[in-house]
Amino acid sequence: MDYNSLIGFLFELKEIMQVNRDYLIDLDSVVGDGDLGLTMSDGFLAAYNAVKDSNETDCGKLLYFAGKAMGTAVPSTMGTLMASGLMRAGRELKGKTNLLPQDFVTLFQAYMDGVSDRGKAKVGEKTFLDGLDPAVSTLQNNISSGIDIKDAASNAAEAARKGFENTVGMLAVHGRAATRGEASRSLLDPGAAVAMLIMEAFAKSI
Amino acid sequence: MKKIINKPENYVKEMLEGIYIAHPDQLTYVADDVHCLVTANKIPGKVGIMTGGGSGHLPLFLGYVGTGMLDGCAVGDVFQSPSPEQILAITKEIDSGAGVLYIYGNYNGDIFNFDMAAEMADFEEGIRTETVIAGDDVASAAPSKPDEKNKRRGVAGIFFVYKCAGAAAEAMMNLDEVKRIAEKTCANVRTMGVALTPCTVPRVGKPSFQIQEDEMEIGMGIHGETGIRRGKLEPADNIVDEMLEKIVSDIPYVAGDEVAVLVNGLGATTLDEQYIMTRRINSYLADKGIKVYRYYVGEYVTSLDMAGASISLLKLDEELKELLDKPAKTPFFRQ
Numbered sequence: 001m002d003y004n005s006l007i008g009f010l011f012e013l014k015e016i017m018q019v020n021r022d023y024l025i026d027l028d029s030v031v032g033d034g035d036l037g038l039t040m041s042d043g044f045l046a047a048y049n050a051v052k053d054s055n056e057t058d059c060g061k062l063l064y065f066a067g068k069a070m071g072t073a074v075p076s077t078m079g080t081l082m083a084s085g086l087m088r089a090g091r092e093l094k095g096k097t098n099l100l101p102q103d104f105v106t107l108f109q110a111y112m113d114g115v116s117d118r119g120k121a122k123v124g125e126k127t128f129l130d131g132l133d134p135a136v137s138t139l140q141n142n143i144s145s146g147i148d149i150k151d152a153a154s155n156a157a158e159a160a161r162k163g164f165e166n167t168v169g170m171l172a173v174h175g176r177a178a179t180r181g182e183a184s185r186s187l188l189d190p191g192a193a194v195a196m197l198i199m200e201a202f203a204k205s206i
Numbered sequence: 207m208k209k210i211i212n213k214p215e216n217y218v219k220e221m222l223e224g225i226y227i228a229h230p231d232q233l234t235y236v237a238d239d240v241h242c243l244v245t246a247n248k249i250p251g252k253v254g255i256m257t258g259g260g261s262g263h264l265p266l267f268l269g270y271v272g273t274g275m276l277d278g279c280a281v282g283d284v285f286q287s288p289s290p291e292q293i294l295a296i297t298k299e300i301d302s303g304a305g306v307l308y309i310y311g312n313y314n315g316d317i318f319n320f321d322m323a324a325e326m327a328d329f330e331e332g333i334r335t336e337t338v339i340a341g342d343d344v345a346s347a348a349p350s351k352p353d354e355k356n357k358r359r360g361v362a363g364i365f366f367v368y369k370c371a372g373a374a375a376e377a378m379m380n381l382d383e384v385k386r387i388a389e390k391t392c393a394n395v396r397t398m399g400v401a402l403t404p405c406t407v408p409r410v411g412k413p414s415f416q417i418q419e420d421e422m423e424i425g426m427g428i429h430g431e432t433g434i435r436r437g438k439l440e441p442a443d444n445i446v447d448e449m450l451e452k453i454v455s456d457i458p459y460v461a462g463d464e465v466a467v468l469v470n471g472l473g474a475t476t477l478d479e480q481y482i483m484t485r486r487i488n489s490y491l492a493d494k495g496i497k498v499y500r501y502y503v504g505e506y507v508t509s510l511d512m513a514g515a516s517i518s519l520l521k522l523d524e525e526l527k528e529l530l531d532k533p534a535k536t537p538f539f540r541q
Binding site (some may be wrong): 075154 | 290327
């Protein structure tokens with residue numbers, strides 16, 4: 001797999017964010033200001049547009065510039081966090097023109113590190129990370145035990161969906177949801193929904 | 207709102223245009239963007255130091271770009287962070303191979319954007335950057351525990367960080383050394399403020415909060431963030447005592463220590479008042495056996511048209527004394 005597989009992934013990402021735009025708006029309106037659907041659809045579209053016609057064969061550079069374009073297009077908190085994820089993944093994959101299954105584990109692990117470093121958040125704090133973390137673990141375990149990347153990606157997407165559903169019950173400590181205190185436990189986290197959509201797009205693209 | 211301005215939306219741009227007109231021998235800008243301010247006198251091989259943050263605090267931040275202090279400053283809109291692209295443009299300009307140190311105040315927007323710029327500088331340009339974040343306001347949060355992030359806001363004490371790190375870079379110390387000096391200065395400086403009136407952001411057009419004519423707020427931040435207590439305005443000596451008690455007990459500063467003192471006006475408090483405070487600061491510290499090595503009195507970090515003042519103490523050792531004493535020349539600070 002080469003840079004074309006990443007462009008395919010970015011294509012599916014902007015598609016899935018477009019299709020789920022109103023779903024994300026509705027989820028976000030309960031706790032935040034409701035602009036998440038717009039930020040994600042505009043941001044991932046900008047990321048895709050930045051690299052769709054690119055001749056960049058370095059997979060790391062491709063992801064980095066996609067992330068940078070997203071950060072410029074949607075400089076809100078969640079926009080910047082997603083941009084940071086792409087940029088960190090780009091840094092980790094810099095120099096690679098050929099991607100092995102293990103490189104996708106690296107990609108999503110780096111994405112998660114980029115988001116958690118910039119957002120100063122940890123797993124269990126009812127954020128995006130609670131959707132992505134179980135997906136990365138599943139992907140890692142599946143790839144290590146020799147499962148085909150297609151099946152591994154589907155399993156990871158399923159793990160992300162469960163992770164998202166499990167945010168009900170968690171106490172929010174970041175963003176506006178945190179101002180609700182204990183009442184935040186009954187809510188689904190919109191950021192974790194974005195993680196679920198990212199993994200669905202990956203499973204579709206691979 | 208009663209201000210000498212044109213259109214409020216042009217406030218920062220027109221202020222910057224005036225700055226470049228008045229100081230052409232010291233300041234210029236890059237990337238065709240007046241917000242990307244750099245020194246006109248780059249020194250080859252020196253560690254670059256830059257800062258950045260929202261406007262509305264002059265002489266902070268850009269006023270300390272010059273010989274013996276900073277090399278660049280990303281200027282944001284009033285109380286708004288500059289963008290990563292602007293920070294990156296300055297980083298590229300001021301790097302001369304020795305790397306760049308970012309020194310700025312502890313505010314989330316600035317941290318986000320400087321971190322992003324650092325990542326870009328590393329990936330796109332291969333420029334090494336390091337970061338030191340000043341958080342000296344004792345009124346803004348409890349002291350951080352070991353391994354815990356400093357939650358305190360950055361206020362006037364950052365002046366000392368610029369001064370000491372700037373002198374270290376001017377002495378051609380390397381990036382690690384300049385960073386060590388900046389961190390040591392941050393660790394040794396504490397500040398507290400008092401506000402008597404609110405400030406008015408030009409584009410908002412009305413005061414940021416209400417306070418009665420006979421009231422003061424001890425511990426208020428430089429964007430009007432809530433302080434420790436609001437009460438009746440008291441005589442200067444009482445105000446100074448209350449502020450110093452909180453500052454001195456924080457590190458703590460003890461008998462035998464030597465300190466540099468910064469008495470800072472927030473924008474609408476006269477120098478007369480600042481010197482009345484200085485008089486009391488001197489006797490308070492003398493009673494505690496703390497020796498004052500040097501005073502700085504005046505407007506160093508303001509909050510638009512807010513009335514009020516802050517006091518900063520920097521605990522000194524021989525190394526910091528030497529760096530503090532070095533000459534500096536910027537549009538707003540000469541020594």
